[in-house]
Amino acid sequence: MSSTNTENWMKDIGVVDLTGVGGGSTSAATKITALVVDDDSVNQTIHSKMLENLGIQNQVETIFDLILMDMDMPVMNGIEATRKLREMGVRSIIAGVSTCTRDEREQKEFMEAGLDDFQEKPLTTPKLVSILHKLNKKC
Amino acid sequence: MDGVVQLQKQLVDYIASLFHEGFLDEQFNQLQQLQDESNPDFVVEVVSLFFEDSERLLNELAKALWVPFRSSSSFFNPNILFREQETIDFRKVDAHVHQFKGSSSSIGAHRVQNVCITFRNYCEEQNVEGVEPWHRCLKCLQQVKHEYSLVRNKLETLFQLEKQIIAAGGSLPAT
DSSP states (O other), X not given: OOHHHHHHHHHHHTSSOSSSTTSSOSTTSOOOXXXXXXXXXXXXXXXXXXXXXXXXXXXXXXXXSEEEEESOOSXXXXXXXXXXXXXXXXXXXXXXXXXXXXXXXXXXXXXXXXXXXXXXXXXXXXXXXXXXXXXXXXO | OHXXXXXXXXXXXXXXXHHHTTSBOHHHHHHHHHOBTTBTTHHHHHHHHHHHHHXXXXXXXXXXXXXXXXXXXXXXXXXXXXXXXXXXXXXXXXXXXXXXXXXXXXXXXXXXXXXHXXXXXXXXXXXXXXXXXXXXXXXXXXXXXXXXXXXXHHHHHHHHHHHHHHXXXXXXXXX
16 A cells, blocks of 8 residues: 555544654554444455554454444344444444445435444545544544 | 566556456455555455355355256246245345445456346346246346356466566566
8 A cells, every 4th residue: 555645544534643742653643443343254354454554453342433334234234233332322433334225215224323424335445534534523 | 587577567467457358446456555564465365255255155146046946847837937936035145146246346346246236136126027037137147157257267367477476586566
């Protein structure tokens, strides 16, 4: 990946120290944690790598700043999962990530379940950075 | 060193042809850009995952769509074929195709993705009477298998070229 692009994105979302106090390192900057929720192993791998390249930790047991939520999952779909998370009081940024739905009503239902953002798959790093801007605004 | 330069040019031209012929799209570039020194085999790993998932999904689709052919007597009697079609779970078929569409789009396998889109449209016609929807789905399955097989061969050739360049002491051209 172009290191200039990556560095710019990381500065943009605050995971790299802009003040120079930390020597431009990640140690003095914001630490963001994220969870990827997707039943597809290809997407899990790609989305995790995108997050990792932006200096964001993809973890299992922690309070997450960001949750990337797939819509179509076999046991519980993304709409239900989002609703349940919000009912439990989870305040993380939840971004719906799904292929373009033919049904606009379904997408509206997904947003109303408690999403902060929605991006169409395939997810790209610029789309992910756009989601992360919401995180900075919410904090 | 001339050999390496030639291989590098061959690789660049080959990748360009895959884009030109529509086998791959911009998403494949995105994938390559995620690869770095900490994970130099990232693209191969993700594409290998895609191959595994695709084989599984194609098997599931074949099982889900070929139910009527289990009864040999039904072959000559369209009425029996029609009745048996009612046992096909088009929602299951659609779910598998949806997943296939998702993973193919994530790695940039453009032609596979496009056939999946058409396939899903036919799955939605399940309420149409007659055996047409099933026949169309079968045809789509054949097309998906064909396009998947093509892109798989192309990607394996691409990875072989990359291996040859590395083995000859060269580096991969920037994307």
